[in-house]
Amino acid sequence: MTDDGVLLINPPSQSALGSTLDALKRLTPKPVRWMVGTDYRSASSPICANFEEQGAVFLESRALQDLATAIGKGSAVENLPSQTEVKESSAADVHGTSAACPQLLFKNQVRLYPSGVEVRVFALEHKAHSAADIAVFVPNEKVLFVGDLFEPGNYPTIDASPGGGSAKGWFDGFRQVIDAVPLLKAAKPQPKVETKPGEEKSLEELVAVVASRGARSNLLEMKNLLELSNKLRTDVSRAVRAGRDKDSFLSSAAADQYRSYGNLEAFVTQLFDELAGK
Numbered sequence: 152m153t154d155d156g157v158l159l160i161n162p163p164s165q166s167a168l169g170s171t172l173d174a175l176k177r178l179t180p181k182p183v184r185w186m187v188g189t190d191y192r193s194a195s196s197p198i199c200a201n202f203e204e205q206g207a208v209f210l211e212s213r214a215l216q217d218l219a220t221a222i223g224k225g226s227a228v229e230n231l232p233s234q235t236e237v238k239e240s241s242a243a244d245v246h247g248t249s250a251a252c253p254q255l256l257f258k259n260q261v262r263l264y265p266s267g268v269e270v271r272v273f274a275l276e277h278k279a280h281s282a283a284d285i286a287v288f289v290p291n292e293k294v295l296f297v298g299d300l301f302e303p304g305n306y307p308t309i310d311a312s313p314g315g316g317s318a319k320g321w322f323d324g325f326r327q328v329i330d331a332v333p334l335l336k337a338a339k340p341q342p343k344v345e346t347k348p349g350e351e352k353s354l355e356e357l358v359a360v361v362a363s364r365g366a367r368s369n370l371l372e373m374k375n376l377l378e379l380s381n382k383l384r385t386d387v388s389r390a391v392r393a394g395r396d397k398d399s400f401l402s403s404a405a406a407d408q409y410r411s412y413g414n415l416e417a418f419v420t421q422l423f424d425e426l427a428g429k
Contacts, residue, residue, distance in 0.1 A: 153181070153265040153268055155184060156181045156183065156205075156265060157179060157182065157184060157185075158184070158185045158263070159183050159185070159186045160187050160296050161193045161363065162188065162193055162202075183207045184207060185207065185208055185209075185210060186199065186210065187272055187287055188210075188215070189284060189287070189296065189298025190281050190299055190314070191314060208253050209255070211257075212258065212285060213257070214282070215283040216254070218281065222313045222314075259276075260274065268289065268292075269289070270288075270289050271288045272286075273286055273287075273331060275327055277317070277324040278315060278316055278317040278320035279309075279320050279321040280309060280321065281314035281315060284298060284300050288332060294360075295328070295360045295361070296360075297360060297361070298362065299362070299363045300321075300324065301376070303366050303368040303372060304413055305365070305414040306380065306413070306414045307380075307414070308417070309321060311421065318421035319422070319425045322377070322381065325373070325376075329373055329374060358370035379409065379411075382408075386400070391426045391427050396423070401416060406419075
């Protein structure tokens with residue numbers, strides 16, 4: 152929320168619309184001016200019509216628009232170009248479409264400065280949770296919004312169908328989001344964060360991560376998940392080369408070190424299928 156209006160990340164469902172509008176009214180008299188969808192479900196949401204009179208603009212990447220359109224038509228998602236193959240265009244263009252709200256379409260990223268607050272909206276370059284994921288970072292507030300790309304305490308959920316996601320691609324996409332957060336000490340003195348003796352927070356812990364599901368997290372937890380997932384991928388690759396199947400791997404002692412996170416079986420199954428070329 153800023154003096155220029157509200158940035159809404161992932162429009163609410165139809166059932167939650169009323170409570171969301173009531174909550175916004177209690178928080179601020181300012182209108183919703185921008186909306187961002189982190190995946191194709193949000194990009195296809197008809198909820199935008201409820202914010203049309205407020206002058207809301209929907210931000211999405213060209214790849215996300217293509218994905219939402221393909222799914223809406225029942226087309227094959229695997230035939231869509233990757234983000235790096237999307238035709239060259241200006242950094243951001245406003246287009247009127249059949250949607251209720253005008254759309255701000257961008258290729259790689261766009262930056263907003265409502266009331267002077269920088270907001271970075273960027274597209275993942277790799278297929279990850281879906282074929283076209285979006286993340287949002289607010290540097291001054293040290294807040295990162297990741298949608299369904301990450302769920303605290305769990306291995307990733309890959310929407311392979313119909314979303315076109317990839318377990319293998321998730322590693323590069325997840326790393327891109329982590330690397331997009333600069334961990335530089337501020338030039339100006341920052342307000343001191345209250346901590347208990349002996350519990351001084353690292354820079355990674357000071358970056359709050361908001362996902363679509365689960366508790367509030369931080370950048371350190373994202374890095375820890377990526378580190379363990381990389382080890383898991385290495386062990387799964389060895390098992391595939393040895394001709395083992397996923398059931399054999401999951402029942403082995405080698406898999407025990409990975410059980411600290413949920414969704415292990417589903418993620419391992421997708422890794423096996425992709426690494427084995429199924």
